[in-house]
Amino acid sequence: MLGLMQNRPLLISSLIEHANACHPGTEIVSRTVEGPIHRCTYGDIHRRSKQVANALTALGVEPGDRIATLAWNGYRHMELYFGVSGMGAVLHTINPRLFPEQIEYIVNHAEDQYLFFDLSFAPLVAKLAPAFRSVKGFVAMTDRAHMPAIDVPNLNCYEELVEAQSPEYAWPALDENTASSLCYTSGTTGHPKGVLYSHRSTVLHSFAVCAADGIGLGSAECALLVVPMFHVNAWGTPYAGAMCGARLVMPGPGLDGKSVYELMRDEKVTLALGVPTVWLMLFKHVDENRLAPKRELSLQRVVIGGSAAPQAMCEKFDSDFGAFVVHAWGMTEMSPLGTICNLLPKHASFTARQRLDVQKKQGRTIFGVELKIVDGEGRRLPHDGVAFGHLMARGPWVTSGYFGDSEALLDNEGYFDTGDVATIDADGYMQITDRSKDVIKSGGEWISSIDLENAAVGHPAVAEAAVIGVPHEKWQERPLLIVVPKQGHEVSHDELLAFLEGKVAKWWLPDDVVFVDELPHTATGKLQKLKLREQFRDYRLPERAA
């Protein structure tokens, strides 16, 4: 028997309709590529997103067509968020930091029909345009006065395109499972893969962003979205902002410390969201200019995701900014939110030290996401904060497969393999201990490469450390510690092993230590373990007493 509730679909258009009905006057503040700070309201975004929908219709865009963007965080990008998805087309946000050949690949793979771009990316667009096979036209997100002098076919001016249209538009009553946006994630191997979000997944994810135990976004907040709209929809915050009426501040291309700091100060930002790298630039600016953020800013919380927040960062935000760091974890494949590290009432009695130990975990599972950890055979492991296994995720905003890819992704219970290895404790706090491909399988048990690395860099003579598994006849794999010594320091093989003793389980102790001058990194600074494993392919462990 079915219930008798109204059959109303969960649609992205209803988010901006709600914003227009309930907080039309709340501001969206954007730093523009052209220079000035721009101010508009949810009411304006509502009106202009309908003009966008009319403009796309006039261009011949059909439901399901992919419309690409190469753009910073700003009001025009937000208009496209609601206009493109609202009319039933798919917003394909492209990460401009990908390699040009990757951008070429994904535009062709997604079969994008139009590409909207911020002025910063005009040279990139000009260079790649001849390689785009499906793109019928380009739209420069600016006004006539700032149009770029590039030679691409069918180049349009955003402001002319939009303002020529009527703000009257009736959003279609779509099936809530209709595709709404597309974001490619670049793995370490192979081509980037597209994650195709739906209206349903986007609206449900927005509820989690607004939940008190989620990010707790609400009308009381002025939120600075440093996290880019070109990747995983800025963690869903533009949608969630419309849902709750938070004041949003968009940094545009100004991600340097000075620009971010001034925006925080001038707009009285209470909540900021971004990856660790941005905050390091902010800290540098604050330190070099001897600023007093605690006095000058209104910042209360900083949500950090993308990669683990270093403990020193949590401490500095606390001491110098008077702001609490909320650690978050997710993936492009998860819209992205999976866990949020809010504290529980019982932590109120913790010391600062103990609280930091909780804060550095990736956080508690939010309702809507189910997490499990499993061993190599797919058997569930206990949530005791000790056992660690492959982290698997399930839920209405977790992907079931990649765009245009028939590969079956889910296990027999419908869970997606995150590629991480983690522990989960009894309160639902998850902590990542390794990437699955980096964990060392020794005698049927697992050794966390990250735990060993963290222990090794604790030695004063170690600048950087990496641990990889190398083949072992008896144990299958054993850990090899690879160390870059600090300049002017010396440390021996035996000293290092002695240092690690007591810090990790005895059977975790590396079978050998190798010293190198440098470790291979990606462009964004991540350790390239794949390359390291190739480098040490022919390495043989010394014989060791069993």
Added chain:
Amino acid sequence: MLGLMQNRPLLISSLIEHANACHPGTEIVSRTVEGPIHRCTYGDIHRRSKQVANALTALGVEPGDRIATLAWNGYRHMELYFGVSGMGAVLHTINPRLFPEQIEYIVNHAEDQYLFFDLSFAPLVAKLAPAFRSVKGFVAMTDRAHMPAIDVPNLNCYEELVEAQSPEYAWPALDENTASSLCYTSGTTGHPKGVLYSHRSTVLHSFAVCAADGIGLGSAECALLVVPMFHVNAWGTPYAGAMCGARLVMPGPGLDGKSVYELMRDEKVTLALGVPTVWLMLFKHVDENRLAPKRELSLQRVVIGGSAAPQAMCEKFDSDFGAFVVHAWGMTEMSPLGTICNLLPKHASFTARQRLDVQKKQGRTIFGVELKIVDGEGRRLPHDGVAFGHLMARGPWVTSGYFGDSEALLDNEGYFDTGDVATIDADGYMQITDRSKDVIKSGGEWISSIDLENAAVGHPAVAEAAVIGVPHEKWQERPLLIVVPKQGHEVSHDELLAFLEGKVAKWWLPDDVVFVDELPHTATGKLQKLKLREQFRDYRLPERAA
């Protein structure tokens, strides 16, 4: 084109599964009918709700069967919330305050298969049992030692029934639109009507309860549910509690001021939810015993709904308890939440007086509910805080029709008529000005009977006032003011009209004033305007200069 997100249904069973995975140790504290305070956890509720599902299966309960409860707020009732709905049956919560003939009517109308009852209601059950046509058996929600000595067919003991079962149970993967619970609402005319909630509506509504701009329920809260689980699912808080891990405190039958106060104090309640009547009893207890709630309690917020919170109540909670009153509005037909009166950042600069003027409104629309106000012809009226019209609601947790009733309820845009007349302002704050049937239609314009009554009771000689519309040849209807003077006071017709001048629009001034000794009320203290209109059916307005 559909998105590629996982196809996971929104189910009530996933709420309690989440609670068991992420906050199994968080407490549910219940005052029992048997006497003692009972403590258990979400983990216990999870285990026992599965035992309930197994017990119901053993009793032959099928998906879609209605299972009735006559019970207070308590852990066993909560086990039924998850066990009954989780297995695919429908939890029919019965309001024990209905007239016995109404209870008989709804049990037969719902075709309830089993009836679970708290000991308080044993005499009522014994009396009505012979009239229940569909009920196959009864379950007393207690242990063997406390079984009531009543003579009803197939009487079971809850603890024996549940504890005999295995805690292993695989929740069925239901369609999320499956009916989950049923609650009858008693209108002023005709039989009670059943509102049939679904798993989807219940989960979506829970997101709104947990939203920062909703009730903001979260793991940081210890919430006292004075609002009954036998009506509109205690405003959805048992489900939302499982979603976020709030500590829940259930008052059982102890709704008197002393019991509520002691529970608040002993359990360090931070958030309390209930109707105005309960808080009046609490105030009486505090005043009579000269207690110091601000010092003794941890109360921070009180959510008041059911009927409008008097301004004096907001003030007293603020001054004596240090607690902020959050006004909420909804209906049984709306699961129930429609609006929540949280303040906006701009109100921070308001004076206490100005803030109270905002606080007394019914609140802002939460995402998921769309409200419109329309005139007599169904045309939309502006959201300017001035225009008032029929309040219409739409959304995934608003009813589309009543159980077993084919009457079409929705207008051509899919909106449900709430029966209220209201204004909505530009920030989405809604304020009820009247019931549709009580508003006075004068010359095509509307006059709010409630506004006139509120103005009239401002006169020091007026104890109570009612305004009804009486037929008028030229204007269709004109207001008649009916006044109960305060004992020992006197006031004339002309004095009262002079008093009202300037307080309401000139054309709103009543055409006549009538003095009476008392006004008709319902058992719960509500003014019976229907009766009043009958009483004054033959009344004729005096001739008046046009």
